[in-house]
Amino acid sequence: MTKELENNASLAVLIDADNANPLTIAGLLAEVAKLGIASVKRIYGDWTLPNLGAWKNVLLEHSIQPIQQFRYTTGKNATDSAMIIDAMDLLYTKTFSGFCLTSSDSDFTRLASRIRESGCKVFGFGEKKTPKPFVAACDRFIYTEVFIKKENDSTKPTLKPKPQKELQNDNNLLSLFNGAIEATSDEEGWAQLGTVGSYISKTANDFDPRTYGYFKLSGLVKAIGLYKIERKENSIYIQAH
Template identity: 65%
Template sequence: MDTEPNNKLAVLIDADNAQPSIVEGMLAEIAKFGTASVKRIYGDWTSNRLRGWKEHLLQYSIQPIQQFGYTTGKNATDSAMIIDAMDLLYTEEFDGFCLVTSDSDFTKLAARIRESGLTVYGFGEKKTPDPFVAACDKFVYTEVLRSEDEKDESTSIDRMSSRELKQDTKLVKLIRNAIEASSDESGWAHLGQVGSYIAKQSPEFDPRNYGYRKLGELVEAVKLFQIEERSTGHGHAAAIYVRDKRK
């Protein structure tokens, strides 16, 4: 997955399925992947439901796209966002798309963009259906993006203990498989390669989902893996290697 800072990204936000409290953290996260050349948000701006978003639009230079609620129930936001995404895709001016929504209706869109060779970054709440998560190259749960003063008990993510991490068989298996696939004959694997393998296997994986900032911190907390720092010389930061303790 290409994450060059010069990548041009189109950021499309479903205002009906995203919270304004994530905007600062979300844009900071997107900056890791590239430059947000287009930032659009879709919804019925005549409705009081989107009042919380309005104060952020000018501050973060996000263009609101008006979609009136012509009928009760399903609104026109999805269709407008999908049409715009396809129009932007056909310009061939972008390297990737950021789709900000927890709605599974965008699953096909994400798959179509990836078929064209572009990277798709998804942003949504933990309630986001698995098909949409799997359709993205990378998926970030927005609970980890809210600022500290905007978090509450329902959105905060507590740091999991070593015991809890060990009992998470899916997590342990994911890390073990990644180490095995990236390791040399002695069983040691570079942490960066382990992270790359995990990202390809599990788009939604993020150490912050478990309460840890970095992959190395999470792996160390599991207590099932050895961690070793190796000097690279010439003043560069030490390289981190990991190995399964069962080896």
């Protein structure tokens, strides 16, 4: 069983350089800071290759330790193996409450499952192309596209809100909300929005309002336009029409 993390929880952030985007790292680490303290920040790759050159300034700015791993033969990814071995070594120290695995590669699926079996939280970060088995193996999975910022903008990432019609035609999204409201509502059918969000996160570990173009859950609910919204005692409640 995994435990809820405290604000000062020690986290190990491990990044697969071959399957991550340097433009997302600032936002990713800001997200990690909401989960706990990044006690270890390592990134794995063959740094002799020119395609990883874009990482240099990012690593210096965020104090991420690069781990060199040569490719011993064509077609075999030694980087994945090095990252997995390091993760297990860190796990055995029993000093971490959670691991943040950054990759869009399904090769880390078993690693995520093994870490969770030891009672640690696993937060996955990757692009929307990430295979579902790896997504499902994590306690929570966050798509890194939500961290990409506009040029010359150091504040907020670029989000493109989906139009209301598209949201209303998204059966999976509506099913998540309707199921959460039904499970958490009172006798009159009203459900506290925060509770609804927590329930959805437990049933869909990759759910994130930012994926739909909205920074907050309340903004997404309003955009859908199918739910009654009321504010009661400083809390937002919603009800299905």
